Amino acid sequence: xxxxxxxxxxxxxxxxxxxxxxxxxxxxxxxxxxxxxxxxxxxxxxxxxxxxxxxxxxxxxxxxxxxxxxxxxxxxxxxxxxxxxxxxxxxxxxxxxxxxxxxxxxxxxx
Amino acid sequence: xxxxxxxxxxxxxxxxxxxxxxxxxxxxxxxxxxxxxxxxxxxxxxxxxxxxxxxxxxxxxxxxxxxxxxxxxxxxxxxxxxxxxxxxxxxxxxxxxxxxxxxxxxxxxxxxxxxxxxxxx
Numbered sequence: 001x002x003x004x005x006x007x008x009x010x011x012x013x014x015x016x017x018x019x020x021x022x023x024x025x026x027x028x029x030x031x032x033x034x035x036x037x038x039x040x041x042x043x044x045x046x047x048x049x050x051x052x053x054x055x056x057x058x059x060x061x062x063x064x065x066x067x068x069x070x071x072x073x074x075x076x077x078x079x080x081x082x083x084x085x086x087x088x089x090x091x092x093x094x095x096x097x098x099x100x101x102x103x104x105x106x107x108x109x110x
Numbered sequence: 111x112x113x114x115x116x117x118x119x120x121x122x123x124x125x126x127x128x129x130x131x132x133x134x135x136x137x138x139x140x141x142x143x144x145x146x147x148x149x150x151x152x153x154x155x156x157x158x159x160x161x162x163x164x165x166x167x168x169x170x171x172x173x174x175x176x177x178x179x180x181x182x183x184x185x186x187x188x189x190x191x192x193x194x195x196x197x198x199x200x201x202x203x204x205x206x207x208x209x210x211x212x213x214x215x216x217x218x219x220x221x222x223x224x225x226x227x228x229x230x231x
Binding site for chain 2 (some may be wrong): 003032034036038040044045046047048050051052057087089091093096097098099100101102103104
């Protein structure tokens with residue numbers, strides 16, 4: 001049950017676009033489309049941003065998009081805004097019937 | 111309003127036990143799988159344990175296997191996590207989260223605010 005691999009940090013300026021990668025294995029990301037992304041602000045409950053690889057829940061801005069290729073999933077944010085600054089986590093269902101998270105990526109909007 | 115409210119956290123000595131609870135409201139409790147996730151200080155999220163809507167399927171992270179038991183009482187709309195043989199590394203904020211369907215391969219769309227567990231002498 002190794003955690004999925006994410007970059008520790010990414011940064012961008014307002015208006016720019018960024019992409020956060022999430023690398024797993026053929027036993028998690030590569031096995032299913034049950035990949036999701038969460039935004040987490042300190043002291044707050046995590047918020048679902050993307051489900052089933054690339055679907056946005058109602059109310060999530062269309063500036064957020066995601067995809068998957070092989071064992072790697074990616075979250076992209078376009079038109080960065082200051083309020084996007086947060087920690088982002090990917091998550092996947094695994095072939096051992098568990099749920100695994102990535103280590104988290106701290107997004108800084110400069 | 112759909113809500114999850116955790117309780118039961120606190121300070122416990124190494125080797126001790128604790129039971130966390132998570133009360134759900136605003137939705138048909140039995141229709142959804144639930145997960146306990148945690149965030150240790152300075153660390154990322156970790157899926158600790160999950161349970162299907164009817165309670166017939168469960169999962170445990172290797173880090174807690176044999177030391178925790180997840181259960182749910184659908185008549186009380188409450189999820190539980192019984193933790194024993196607690197270690198310093200179990201110190202974390204524990205969140206309960208609702209999956210979008212009856213099984214835990216679905217994403218988690220509702221999260222509680224968390225309850226803090228501190229394991230220290």
